[in-house]
Amino acid sequence: MNNISKYTTTIILAGLLTVAGSGCKKFLELTPLDNRVEQNFYKTEKDANEALNSVYDALQWHTNAGGGGFSPDPMMADIASDDSYAGGGSRSDSPEMIQIDQQKLLTNNSLIRVYWANHYTGIYRANLLLQKLPGISMSDAAKAKIAAECKFLRAFFYFDLANWFGKIPLILAPQEPSEYCTAQAAPAETFNQIAKDLVEAIPVLDKADLRTSKAHATRWSAEGLLGRIYLFYKGVYKAELQAGSVAVNGAYVLTQLKDLIANSGHDLLANYADNFTKANEFSKESVWEISYSNDNPWFDWNYIQGGEGNMQPQMQGPRIDGDPNYNTGWSFAPVTQELYDAYEANDPRRTATIINMETDLKGKVSPGYQHTGFFSKKYTTTNEYRTTAGQYELNWGNNYRSIRYSDVLLMAAELDLSNGGGSAQEYLNKVRGRVSLPGKTVTLAAVYQERRAELALEGIRYWDLLRQGLPAASQAITISGKRGPGYNGDQVDYNVTFNQATRGLFPIPQSERDQCPVLKPNF
C-alpha cells in the first residue's frame, strides 16, 4: 500500500472513532426546537400569564364543543329542561343529544364524556399553575391575582361538573400516576371547596367591570357566581356551605350580592334585547361573560376546541337558506311551545328570546327533528357574528353571558325573601320595569316565574327547576301529548318524561368507570 491509502485510512478511521467516542452522547441529546418543555417553562411572569391564558382557554369549552362531541353546556341544560327539545337535522343527527332530551342517558354517551374531560382539563391547568406559582419570579401581588383567577376558574369548572354529575373526584393538585383514580367526594365537600375558592378569590380580584378587567374575572363575577352556587346547593342539597372557617349561609351570600348591587357599577341595559348584540359584549349588565371571537380563524374540524369560536350558535341556528338576517345552523335545541306560552302578554322578552319562524324568518327553513317553528334568538347565527375568516361553522364570536345583572337582582330577591332584607320587591320590580311590565308582588313563585322569562335559553332554567325539588322539576319537564302549531313530526317525538331516578344528573362516563373501578354510580 502506498502513503495515500494509509493516510486516507487513518483519516476515516479517526473520524469514525471520534464519532463513536465522546461525541456520541452529545450527538444524540436533542431537545425540541419549536416547543418548550415543562422543565424550562413556568419561570417568568410572562410564562405565568401564558399558563393563565390556557386556563381561560378551557373556559371556552363550557360552550364550545369538540374533542369528539358537541356539548355546549347551556344548550344541554336547556334541552334537558322544558325550554328546548334536542332537535338537529334528523332523528339520527345526534342520538346522544336525544338521550339528554329524553332523560335516558347511556353511560357511554360521548357528549358527557367530552364534557367531563373538558372540565377536568381546565381544572388540571388551574391546579398546575397554582402549584407552579410559588416558583415563578414575579411580584407577590401579581401572583396573588393570578392565584385568585385560577381559583375562580376552578370553582367555575367544578360547579359545572358538580351540578351535572353530583358526586365527582375532587382534585386540587396535578396528580402523580399513583394518585389517578380518586374516589368521589361527597357533594358537600365539593361545594364547600368551590365556595372556599370563591371566598378566597373575592377580596383579591379587581373591583372592575369586565371591560376594564379586559374580560378577566372580577370581584363581582366571583360574588355573582357564589350566589348561583349557594342557591343551587341550598335548593338541591338543603344545606349551608362552609368555606374553610367562613360559614357561607344565606345572609353571607346576600351580603356579597348586595355588595355587587351597591358597589360594582353594574346595571341593567335599557333595552333587554340589546344584551345579546355584539355591541354589548362585556356591557354594564354583564357580570361574568365568556369571550369568543374569530380572532384566531379556525379550520380544523378535528380539534374544534383549538379555535376561539362558540359552537352553540351554529348548533342551534335555524337550518335556513336565503335569509337576510340569519345564516344556516344545525337546528338543535328547538324551542318548546311551553316556553313560548310561558310569557305574560306584552312581555317583549318573548320576541327577544325566541325566533318565531313564521314572523322572523324570511329564508327557506328546512325543518329538522322535533321542529317546533321556534329557535333561540339569543345565541344564533346572526349576520353580525358571521365569520369573515376561518371555517364558517367554527368561528362564531357570540360571547356567552354567563351571569347578567338581572340574574343577580333576582338571586338577591330570592335570598332577601328568606333572609328578611326587605329589598326583594325592589329587585323584582327593577327587572320587570326594564321591560315595561308592571310591578308584581314578590313571592318565591313570582321570582321563579320572572327568572324563566328573564333568563330563558341562557342555560339556567334546568338548574332553577332542579333546585325547586324533583317533583317540581318532573312536573315541568315531563311533556306528553302537547303540540304546538309549528310542530310537524310524530307526536311521540315531542313527548318527554323526566327521570326522577337519576335526579336530573348525568351518569359518570363509562370509560372513566372502566378505568377507575373506585368510581361509583352517582345515582
Place this chain on the structure above:
Amino acid sequence: MLFLLYAFGLKAQDLQVKGKVTQKSDGSPLPGVTVTIEGGTGGTSTGPSGEFSLNVPRIGTVLIFSQIGLETQRYTVANSSFVNISLTDRPTGLADVVVIGYGTQVRRNVSSAISSVKPDQITQTPVQRVEQALQGRVAGVQVTNVSGQPGDAPTVRIRGIGTNGDASPIYIVDGFQVGGIDYLNPSDIQSMDVLKDAASAAIYGARGGNGVVLITTKSGAKNGRTSVTYDGYYGIQNAWRKMNLLDARQYVVMMNEGAANAGNSIPFPDISKYPSGTGTDWQKALFQKNAPMYNHQVAVNGGTDKNSYAINFSLFDQKGLVGGDKSDFKRYTFRANSDNQVKSFLKVGANVAYSHINRTAIDPNQEFGGVLNNAINLDPLTPVIENDPARAATYNANAVRDGNGNLYGISPYVAQEIVNPLARLAVSNGRTRVDKLVGNTYAELKIINGLVLRSTFSIDLAYVNGNGYSPLFFLNTAQQNVTSSVSKSVDRYYTWQAENVLNYNRTFSKHTLGITLGTTSRRENAESLYGSNSGLVVTDPNMAYLNLAVDAGTAKATGGAGQSALFSLFARANYSYADKYLLSASIRRDGSSKFGSNHPFGYFPAVSAGWIFTEESFIPKNDILTFGKLRASWGQNGNDRIGDYPWAAVIGVGRGYTYYNGSGNGYTSGASPSYIANPDIKWEASEQSDIGLELTFLRNMFTFTADYYIKTTKGWLLQVPIPLSVGVPAGTANGGSVRNSGIELALNYQQSFGKLKVNAGINGSFNKNKVTEINNAEGILGGAGISTYGQVERSTVGMPFSYFYGYQTDGIFQNVAEVNAYSRNGVKIQPDAVPGDVRFKDLDGNGIIDANDRTMIGNPTPKITGGFTFGLSYKGFDLNSFFTGAFGNQIFNGTRRQDLNTSNMQTLYLNRWSGEGSTNQYPRFTWNDANGNYTRISNLYLEDGDYVRLKTLQLGYTLNKTIATKLKLQALRLYVSGDNLITLTDYTGFDPEIGARSSLDIGIDRGIYPQARTFRLGLSATF
C-alpha cells in the same frame, strides 16, 4: 460459379453433421437431447455419450438442440466438421447477486429470507410508485392500493401488521434510508431486495422491525459501449366498473317507501314524472373518459471497467380517473450515477438524483364530502347543470359554475356534505410540489486483498410546497365558503448520513469468511413554514398568492422544526464451509435521540444458518433435485418511528383566549403541557424466527421456496389511556404486542419448446395475526369509525389486529309474531322492532340489545395474498400476464350515508324486505330507523373482499436484430399493454383493493377512488 455448383451438389447428396452435446457447467455428456432442423423435418436425439449424427440439406441449415431444464441452443451448419455443443443450465437465480444490508451475497449462500424483484418486473406494469412493483411479486409482501388516485402511496405490509403505528417497511436506496419513495423513477432501479426475516433486517436494528426494502439504482456499463435508450408509453385510463345505483324511478319509489314506513307524508306523490331509466348518472358525469397517462425517458449508459456512468431523465404524468387535472401526478426525474476506479486500490463514485413532483389530489376515501362519496349519495333527480331558469334564479350568488358559465345543479333533497361532486371538484384547489435531491458519494479503499473500507456520505434534501385556495362557493346551505382564502406552506426536510463500513472477505480452502464492521451517523432535520390569508381579490387559481389576499387581520403564519439523530455500530460475520454449511450472525447497537433517557441504546442481534443438502454425498447428483437448501434464522429488530420527542412533556401553545381590548383582536396565546413526560420510552421490538426451504428440480425447470415464520412485535407505542379526570393526556408509552405467523410459498417454472419459451410463477402468503397484549385497563385499542355511527374496528387481545366490530344479525322479522316471540322472560328483546326490521343477536343474553352484544363480525386483513405470472415468447413476440389476488377478508361497505334519509343507494337495496317472506337478508327501508337496522354497525355492512385481478396483460414485439441494425438501432421493442383488465370479485363497491388509511383504519370503503383500467402503447429503442 464453381461455388454455386458445389453448393448445389451438396444439397443433392445431403451433408452429414456429427457432434457431441455436453453440459456447460461440468462438461458431462448429455444423452437424450433433441436435435431438430429448423423449418424442416427430421431430427434425432443424442445417444448415451451425448453424440449424434444427422443429415442436413445444406450449409446454413440451423439445428436446434433442446432438452428439458436446459437452455435451447441454435447452431448454424458451416461445414461438415465435428460439432461440439454445450448446453447451459437454465438460469436458477442461484448465482444472482443479492443485496444484503451493507454488502452483497450470492443467492446460493444466503441463509436468511430475502426476496428479489427484477428490473423487468418492476417496469412491466405502469407503476408510478416503486411500492406497486412489489405487488403480487414477492411472497410475504402484501401491497394494497389505497386508492386509484395517481401518486397515492399503497399500503405495504411485510409479514403482516406488526404495529399500531406506521407498519410500512423502510426503503434503503443505494445504502441510504430515504423519507418517501415516490421521488424514484422505477426504471432507475437495478435491483430490489426485500429483507423479510429478522436475521436479514437486524443489521438495520432499530429501524428494521417492519422489514427493509433495499433498492440499488442502475450503474453504468463497463463494456466500453455507450448506449442511448428511449422508453416511453402512452396510455388511456377508464373506470373499470361503475356501482349500480338507483335511477330516478327507483329512487322516488324507495324514498316514498322510506317516508311511508316512518309515518311521514310521501315526498313524490306522482312517480310517473320519473320514468324508469332516467335520472342523473353522477358516476358517468364524474369519471373521466380516456384519462391520459404517459411516460418518457431517456437513459444514457456507458463506460469502461475504469469509469462508468448512467444518466437518466424521465417524465411521468398521470391524470386522474376522477377530476382530471384536479387529481394529477406529474414527476420529472434526473439521475446521474458514476463509478470510477481512480487507482487500483481506490474507487470513488457518486449517485445524484433530482426529482420534481407536481401533484394535485382529492381525498380518495372520505365519507364527509369526498367527491366519490358525493357521486354515490347524491340523488339522481338533481341535474348536473341547472337548466331550469326559474330555479337557477333562486340559486345563491356563490353557486358554482362550470367552465361555460352554467350553474351546477344543487340538490333540494340531500343535504349536509352531500353535494354536486362536479361543483365540489370545481372548487377544490390543492396542489403540492416537491423538489427533492438525493445524493451520495463514496470512496472505497482496498486496504489489503479482501479488506475493503467504504465511506459514504449521503444527503436527502426535500422541499415540499403546499398550495391551497378556497374560492367563494355555495354548494348547499351547509357547504359554503363566504370568504375566499389562500394558503401556502413550505416544508424543508434535510437528512445527512455518514457511514463507514469495513468488509473483509477471504476464502481458505473450504472456508469462506465474510466480516462486516461499520458505523452510521445520521441526522434528520425538518422545518416548516405556513401562511394563509383571506379575501383573495382574483378568482384565477393560478394567481392564488398571499400577496393578492387583502383582508385585514386575517393573515396567519405558523412554522416549526424538528430534528432527530441516530448513531449506530454494527457487525456481521458470514461463514460457509464447503459451500454446504452456511452461518451468519450480526449485531447492531443503535442510539437514538428519540429514545427516553432511561433507554438511550438498543441492541439488535440475529443469527441464521443454512444447509445445502444437495451438496452432501448421500444425495447423488441427479436431474430431479438439482439444488436444495434448508435454512433457519432468528433475530430481533426495532421500529423507531415514534416521533421526535416522545419522551418530553412538550408545552403546547395556542391554547389562548380572546380578552377584551376594545378594538377586537384580543386573542392571546396560552400554554400548558400537551402530555405527561415519559423518560422510559423506547423503540418497538420485534422478534422473528424463520425456517425456509429452497429447491430447484427437474434441471431447474422448477424452483420452489417455502418459508414459515413467527414474528412477535412488542412494546407498541400507545398513548395509554389514563382517567380523564387527570386533565392531561398520558405521554406515549410502550405497551401492546402482536404475533404474526405464516407460510410463504413460491413456485416458478420455465421451459423452452423450440423457439417457444414459457415461464410461469405463482406465489402465495398465508398470514395469521393475533394481538397478544394491549397495555391499557380496557385491553382495547380503538380503531376507525364511520360517519356518525362510531367505531367500526378495534383490536383486543387474542383477536386479529383491527377487526370489524359490531352486532351480529339474525335475519329479518317477518311478522309481528316473530317480533313478539323474540323475547326474554316475556319482555321483547327488540321493543322498537316491527316486521321488516333486523333481528340482532342478544349475545350476552341479558334481554336487551346493547353495546355488549357487539362482537367480531369480520376481518379487513386478507388471510391469503398472492400473485401469478404467465409468460410466453416466440421469435420476436412476447406475451406476459400478471395476476394478483387477496382472499379471506371482508370489506366494510360504508358508501351510503345511512344517517341521511334521502341519500341515494346501491340497487342491492331494492332487495329490501317488502312483506312477509320477501327476504331474510335486507331490512325494510325506513326514514325512521328506530330499530337501528343501519345505525347499529353490524355484519349487514360487510361484504367479502376476495378478488383476483388480471393486473397486466402485455404483448410485445422485439425487432429482429438484423433489421434493427439496418435501422441503426441496437434494439427496438414495441408493446401494447392492458392493466386491470379483469377483476373477479363479489364486492359491489368501486374496487375491492382498499388499503389502510392508517394502521387503525383498514378496509373501510367510504367511496374509494377506484383503480383505472388502462391501455398502453409503448416503445423502447436503444441506439
